[in-house]
Amino acid sequence: MSDAPPLELRGVTKEYDGGGETVRAMDDVDFHVDRGEFVSIIGPSGSGKSTMLNVLGLLDVPTDGEVLVDGRDATTLTDRERTRARKEYVGFVFQQFYLISSLTALENVLLPTRFEDDPGARDRAVGLLERVGLGDRLDHRPDELSGGQKQRVAIARALINEPDVVLADEPTGNLDRDTGTQVLEEFTRIKSEGVSLITVTHDDLVAGYADRTVRIVDGRLQ
């Protein structure tokens, strides 16, 4: 751990080739999150929110600019190194949950640990599921869980490799207001343990829980 922000963007531009036409989804974006900070990024549909989250999470590489992870430039990493850095530093939560329907809650949480010898993983997974209130649902499959329970399994999965940052794309998008509130309260708990959170959303409810809200319009931070 260093004094550098866990994630930072410097002058990031991301362009897509959209059928002969270039779409600039991110335009010269400077951004960082502090340790234990909850930042909410809001903006209309098509403004570049998912693109920004994917670049921050090392799922996608920028056309121009730098992505710094713990102060180190990640844009020069090989695919393999980037995958490793992603696994070490970030966890993801998505609107559609993306749980594997044939696996139990516990197995879903363990999925990101599958490819390495990790003898403590099962205990950590059980602990995380207990912490999100699902200690009695370990062996339930996703279709036996409510939307809010599924999202809490996804949060436990995002935390299994002890990331510095959790990135969430419209985490309350498929949830009613009460259930969305529970998920946001879970984020507040995660934050209190020193993990940084970045959400992208057009849900106003999220901003009330964030330390800082930034707006993105047409790929530019306002």
Ligand SMILES: Nc1ncnc2c1ncn2[C@@H]1O[C@H](COP(=O)(O)OP(=O)(O)O)[C@@H](O)[C@H]1O
């Ligand atoms: N893989 C892609 N190929 C081409 N254009 C894309 C791709 N992904 C996103 N875009 C375009 O980039 C812009 C920003 O998209 P996105 O980041 O998904 O916005 P948001 O999440 O705010 O709705 C949109 O114009 C979208 O059509």
Ligand SMILES: [Mg+2]
């Ligand atoms: Mg999106």
